[in-house]
Amino acid sequence: MSTDIEAIAASGGERITGPGALSGGWRRMLHLAWTLAYLEFRLKFFGSALGYIWQLARPLLLFGVYYIVFTQFVQLSAGVKYHPQLLLMGIMLYQFWVEVTAGSVRAVLDRENLVRKIHFPRIVIPVAVTMTGLLNLAVNLIAVVVFMIIAGVPWTVRFLEFIPLLGFLVVFAFGLAMLLSALFVRYRDIQPIWEVVTMAAFYATPIIYTLEVVKIDWARQLIMFNPLAVVIQQTRHALFDPSVPSAKDAIGGVTHLLVPIAIVLGTAVVGFWYFNRAAPHVAEEL
Incomplete structure (x- = not known):
């Protein structure tokens, strides 16, 4: 016995492991994630005079700036059907992706007290961030639907395509959320790096412009390798x-479309693998 203690002491002590990513069962995990997400949603604007209106005000103000600039001063909307509604939809979807991914970077660190004191499945943290983003997106989509009704956008069965497109975007955001939240625990450079990535992603996605203005074939295809561009382009085509062109036609066929699909699935797999690997040790490394 004393020999074992001496060996542990000589090696610097035994590493303490905490709960894993999925320990505790799915029902408990989903209940905890929903509780955290709902509380975060409720507390986000607690004490502000306008409350939840700010959730709509910020993207609407951003939409107003881009709409004025890129319709009155820089002509990028000529011939684009329902351009204001398309621009607003693109901004809302992009904001959801940014909110989930950027919000996940510090998610584990910001919940240090919970991580250190409570035994719970660690994946609850990125799941809660994603759920909060979905709640905010649901509020924002109300404004989009109102603008679409006012503009007379025809409602057809193609609108059902938006459901798998949103699922595709959620998987992409959640995969990155798992990866970023786990990486930030050890590498604090992740936050400034990701701020640059999200800024670049906005201009690499056809939101304030359409693919028609990109005249170089290889550049259009390169843009479409971005999973966000696939979601925006297919949303435009369907809604x-x-x-x-649909996302498939814009990227050059089904074979090329497999690239952004592989990026999303690969991000989800790598994100879960790394988060699951790091989860038992996050409390120790915070």
Whole structure:
């Protein structure tokens, strides 16, 4: 016995491991994640005079700035059907992706007290961040739907395509949320790096412009390798203008479309693998 103690002491002590990513069962995990997400949603604007209106005000103000600049001063909307509604939808979807991914970077660190004191499945943290983002997106989509009704956008069965597109975006955001939240525990450079990545992603996605303005074939295809671009382009095709190329046609066929799909699935797999590997040791490394 004394020999074992001496060996542990000589090696610097035994590493303490905490609960894993999925320890505790799915029902408990989902209950905890929903509780954290709902509380975060409720507390986000607690004490502000306008409350939840700020959740709509910020993207609407951003939409107003881009709409004025890129319709009155820089002509990028000529001939684009339902351009204001398309621009607003693109901004809302992009904001959801940014909110989940950027919010997940410090998610584990910001919940240090919970991580150190409570035994719970660690994956609850990125799941809660993603759920909060979905709640905010649901509020924002109300404004989009109102603008679409006012503009007379025809409602067809193609609108059902938005459900798998949103699922595709959620998987992409959640995969990154797991990866970023685990990486930040050890590498604090992740936050400034990701701020640059999200800024670049906005301009690498056809939100304030459409693919038609990109005249170089290889550049259009490169843009479409971005999973966000796939979501925006297919949303435009399905909801606003079926005459524009679908994501499959814009990228050059089903074979090329497998690239952004592989990026999303690969991100989810790598994100879960790394988060699951790091989860038992996050309390020790905080």
